[in-house]
Amino acid sequence: MFKNHIKIAWRGLKMDKMFSALNILGLSIGLTIAILLFSFISFEKSFDKQYKSYSDIYRVLVNTTGDAFDKEIMATAPAAVAPALKEELSAVKYAARMLQHSFGETAFIKANNNNFIEKRLFWCDQELFSIFDTKFIKGDPASAITRPNTVVLSKSAAEKYFGTIDPMGKTIKVDDKTELEVTGVFEDFAKNSTIDCNLIASFSSTYFSKEPSWSNSSFETYVQLKDNASKVASENQMQQILDKNVDKQGQWYTLSLQPLSEVHLYSKDYTSTYTSRIGSISEIKNLSFLALLILLIACVNYMNLMTARSQKRAKDVGINKTLGASSKSLVGRFYAETGLLTLIALCIGVVLSIAIIPIFNTITGASIDYKFLMAPSFIIGVCIVWLVTTLVAGSYPAFYLSGFSPSAILKSANRTVSNAVIRKALVVFQFTASVVLIVGVLVVYQQLEFMKNKDLGYKPQNVIAVSTAAIKTYNKKQALANEVKKLSSVIEVGSAQGFPGMDVSGRSLHKNDQDENGKNIQTNVADASVLEVLQLKLLAGKTLPSVKQEGDTLVDVVLNKKAITYLGLTPEEAIGKKVDMQLGDNATIIGVVDDFNFESLHKPIGAYAFHNSRFEGKPYLLVRFNSASVANTMRQLESAYNKVATDSSFDYTFLDKNMEQLYEQDRKTAKVGLLFCLLAIFVACLGLFGLAAFTAEQRKKEIGVRKVLGASVLGITQMLSADFLKLIAVSIIIAFPVAYIIMQKWLETFAFRISIGWLVFFVAGMCAVIIALITVSFQAIKAATANPIKSLRTE
Amino acid sequence: MLLELNHIYKWVQSGGQKIFLLKDINLKVEEGEFISIMGPSGSGKSTLLNIIGMLDVFNEGEYNFLEDSVHNLKEKHRSNLYKQYIGFVFQAYHLLDELTVYENLEMPLLYKKYSSSERKALVADMLDKFNIVGKQNLFPSQLSGGQQQLVGIARALISNPKLILADEPTGNLNSKQGEEIMEIFKELNKEGVTIIQVTHSEKNAAYASRTINLLDGRQV
Numbered sequence A: 001m002f003k004n005h006i007k008i009a010w011r012g013l014k015m016d017k018m019f020s021a022l023n024i025l026g027l028s029i030g031l032t033i034a035i036l037l038f039s040f041i042s043f044e045k046s047f048d049k050q051y052k053s054y055s056d057i058y059r060v061l062v063n064t065t066g067d068a069f070d071k072e073i074m075a076t077a078p079a080a081v082a083p084a085l086k087e088e089l090s091a092v093k094y095a096a097r098m099l100q101h102s103f104g105e106t107a108f109i110k111a112n113n114n115n116f117i118e119k120r121l122f123w124c125d126q127e128l129f130s131i132f133d134t135k136f137i138k139g140d141p142a143s144a145i146t147r148p149n150t151v152v153l154s155k156s157a158a159e160k161y162f163g164t165i166d167p168m169g170k171t172i173k174v175d176d177k178t179e180l181e182v183t184g185v186f187e188d189f190a191k192n193s194t195i196d197c198n199l200i201a202s203f204s205s206t207y208f209s210k211e212p213s214w215s216n217s218s219f220e221t222y223v224q225l226k227d228n229a230s231k232v233a234s235e236n237q238m239q240q241i242l243d244k245n246v247d248k249q250g251q252w253y254t255l256s257l258q259p260l261s262e263v264h265l266y267s268k269d270y271t272s273t274y275t276s277r278i279g280s281i282s283e284i285k286n287l288s289f290l291a292l293l294i295l296l297i298a299c300v301n302y303m304n305l306m307t308a309r310s311q312k313r314a315k316d317v318g319i320n321k322t323l324g325a326s327s328k329s330l331v332g333r334f335y336a337e338t339g340l341l342t343l344i345a346l347c348i349g350v351v352l353s354i355a356i357i358p359i360f361n362t363i364t365g366a367s368i369d370y371k372f373l374m375a376p377s378f379i380i381g382v383c384i385v386w387l388v389t390t391l392v393a394g395s396y397p398a399f400y401l402s403g404f405s406p407s408a409i410l411k412s413a414n415r416t417v418s419n420a421v422i423r424k425a426l427v428v429f430q431f432t433a434s435v436v437l438i439v440g441v442l443v444v445y446q447q448l449e450f451m452k453n454k455d456l457g458y459k460p461q462n463v464i465a466v467s468t469a470a471i472k473t474y475n476k477k478q479a480l481a482n483e484v485k486k487l488s489s490v491i492e493v494g495s496a497q498g499f500p501g502m503d504v505s506g507r508s509l510h511k512n513d514q515d516e517n518g519k520n521i522q523t524n525v526a527d528a529s530v531l532e533v534l535q536l537k538l539l540a541g542k543t544l545p546s547v548k549q550e551g552d553t554l555v556d557v558v559l560n561k562k563a564i565t566y567l568g569l570t571p572e573e574a575i576g577k578k579v580d581m582q583l584g585d586n587a588t589i590i591g592v593v594d595d596f597n598f599e600s601l602h603k604p605i606g607a608y609a610f611h612n613s614r615f616e617g618k619p620y621l622l623v624r625f626n627s628a629s630v631a632n633t634m635r636q637l638e639s640a641y642n643k644v645a646t647d648s649s650f651d652y653t654f655l656d657k658n659m660e661q662l663y664e665q666d667r668k669t670a671k672v673g674l675l676f677c678l679l680a681i682f683v684a685c686l687g688l689f690g691l692a693a694f695t696a697e698q699r700k701k702e703i704g705v706r707k708v709l710g711a712s713v714l715g716i717t718q719m720l721s722a723d724f725l726k727l728i729a730v731s732i733i734i735a736f737p738v739a740y741i742i743m744q745k746w747l748e749t750f751a752f753r754i755s756i757g758w759l760v761f762f763v764a765g766m767c768a769v770i771i772a773l774i775t776v777s778f779q780a781i782k783a784a785t786a787n788p789i790k791s792l793r794t795e
Numbered sequence B: 001m002l003l004e005l006n007h008i009y010k011w012v013q014s015g016g017q018k019i020f021l022l023k024d025i026n027l028k029v030e031e032g033e034f035i036s037i038m039g040p041s042g043s044g045k046s047t048l049l050n051i052i053g054m055l056d057v058f059n060e061g062e063y064n065f066l067e068d069s070v071h072n073l074k075e076k077h078r079s080n081l082y083k084q085y086i087g088f089v090f091q092a093y094h095l096l097d098e099l100t101v102y103e104n105l106e107m108p109l110l111y112k113k114y115s116s117s118e119r120k121a122l123v124a125d126m127l128d129k130f131n132i133v134g135k136q137n138l139f140p141s142q143l144s145g146g147q148q149q150l151v152g153i154a155r156a157l158i159s160n161p162k163l164i165l166a167d168e169p170t171g172n173l174n175s176k177q178g179e180e181i182m183e184i185f186k187e188l189n190k191e192g193v194t195i196i197q198v199t200h201s202e203k204n205a206a207y208a209s210r211t212i213n214l215l216d217g218r219q220v
């Protein structure tokens, strides 16, 4: 019987080629998206599972308590935490700290007489390799980085730095200062590993290992608990350890443990992690929802086209029933038919997915590879998708059609099987979803445009930050600045600790002694000219002094308006006042600049200060240039740099590009949204096209009669299109409030955002109408221009 | 006695009004009879045939088929009954377009769960009997109307029914093809199959041993 079902289904497919093609195309698209998303989700969920001790590994989180940090949770802990836990907490088997080079900066590496830029150099405790079982190709994981000034390289880093030469025992030089001996080579970390170091140097080489403090919270700390050790009990003990080492006043945080299983997907809001691989569970949820929506639209399409053919189907059902078929066997038959069709679509979907994976990887930033498609979990997943699609898409034809009474077809008056209402509802559903997606895409693009063009309060365009971390002496840095200043295309230069768009030192600003918590403030050590380079607007006072006497303990501070507003001062009042912001007793406000967006527009503007204390260095040279010839300017800058810093390579950042980087996630959302939107509309159009074809076919005779009686082609086209337009109108009416609510929610993730205007709805509505009209009128015109005699004769 | 209809009424509700399709039909059919039903278009012939075939329900009256009271039977039993005893032949042939002649004949046997070897034997018999062995691999669209109706009859007969119900079986055929079909019916009737046919042709009606005339849903 089953073989027979399949045979009939297969012949049916071949006989009705257009319907089959529309169906398969729609389902293939839906399934392709589902497969891609499924592989993306499994990839994201597979993170870190390769580590043997997966379930026993935790990251130490620092939960800040004061208001100054807005209850920020940090993924990095003080350097004293790991040794203390290892020592005093019996449940801890291993503990390791990781510090990215210079708290997250680029390292300049000299190896084998070549200069390299390395973004993923870490200083780590040796137990890291015990926690995350790392395969060593050369050297011994148990001892490789126990000594100071040793380093191990990933296989690809070893190839990059040393080519075919054996790196063991060789030295590399970091930032033209520190020499490290290579003591091992390890297999690259997998793409789905949160740990993503290229170079791992011994933590004992660093200053922090000698005097680990309980306050500088900059070290990503992982621990492995002993088998069956309880997380909660360990956390309680951690509090006791904290109490023992830090007095209550000094405790601005509590410690907690985050299971490794949550590190990748549930850490989006935690700050200062060093990994470049941060996933987001909400992204996964949104994508899954969109994928399901498209799959559902494709299934609806299928049901729609199936019911459109129900007249022929009704006849089949009737005949089969008189021949003795039970409803059950007919349900089986329709499922077999759907299953066959979805199987074909699935095969196409798999092939398409494989073709699309590279594009998908670039859009989403994922790194799914083809091997992944062979994994048993993936194959099982695809089978589940196939089964579910078949069940959903097949349900309607199976149960609706198999219920037909056989006598219906035996009646001489061949009554039309009326399921118009359901068909209309299905079309409305598809178009509602499409219009919602169109509105969504338009709003996302408007917001992105808005962010691109918003006046940020400073001008990041045509400013470049050249990293000078590898230049050792002040004189050399000064020489570089002078050299650069001489270039004709350069307008202004200034050194600074950082620039807007990157994290600088966080401190807290206090109104007075009673104000214990204070307000979080970003502080940036800068030259006098930096205000000019960034083109900030000075509201009162003046910029930082250009020279500062050696040994001068006075700290000059330029605050932004947010900061002085917090202090309860006007710009004019603020000038000359002393300020308590962890910069010593002699910090004095000498200038006030207008607020500017130094973080992404997701966040409201906070307090910011430029100052000239000597607590931090100034590893960036900010250069404003005129835009006439960027390439030429870059060449000149590089040669100036190489003249001064002979031992390191030229590394730079464009400030505006860096700003855009902050919206990477949003742009990703926009791109994925656009892609899905187009596909959804396309699939919906396939359905509409099929339906229009069906209607035209059904009304062939009527159209013939009308034409014989003198109806014009235009009149008939209008008549056929009008019905569909009504449906589209209903979809639009339903879609608008839904889209508004969803997009308003999305916009609320931005502190600076557009308001949704009526124009968006107008455009989305028009798009839907025009697309639908084109789809439908194609069929309508074909029907209207057909020779009426022909259509009348065929009856 | 094969079947018996007593005071059968069928009506439909239309705008609060009862429209009678059949009024007070009384009919006894013995095994081996050949009956024609005649009457103008819309007089209720098909409706009556469908009720006899248990494809349609009636509103009042009694219907006994062999030992069973059809009016008291559940849907499931009723369909089992017609599957077992009744074969249908249609004016529009109603062959399954996606299936070959062979497969069309095989279909009822599949539904009745015959074994594969039994199916083969029975289909081969039928192909032989109706002289369509050469056509077994063709699709319905490749046959003439008369040939399609032959297949339709062969399919109705394949599971060896007691009763054949034929609604204008020759309606779409020319007179020569119609005559051939009637000859086949005559043959089958001789072999003991009961036949009830609806027809508009006096000549075809004459093949039957008895004719029932309908007018506006009533026997005349």
Ligand SMILES: Nc1ncnc2c1ncn2[C@@H]1O[C@H](COP(=O)(O)OP(=O)(O)O)[C@@H](O)[C@H]1O
Pocket: A411, A412, A413, B012, B021, B039, B040, B041, B042, B043, B044, B045, B046, B047, B048
């Ligand atoms: N379900 C129904 N609802 C309303 N009228 C029906 C229905 N079924 C049949 N009829 C009407 O009943 C009459 C008898 O139909 P039918 O038995 O098909 O006539 P015929 O004798 O031509 O085969 C016709 O007028 C037909 O339109």
Ligand SMILES: [Mg+2]
Pocket: A412, B045, B046, B047, B167
């Ligand atoms: Mg009739």
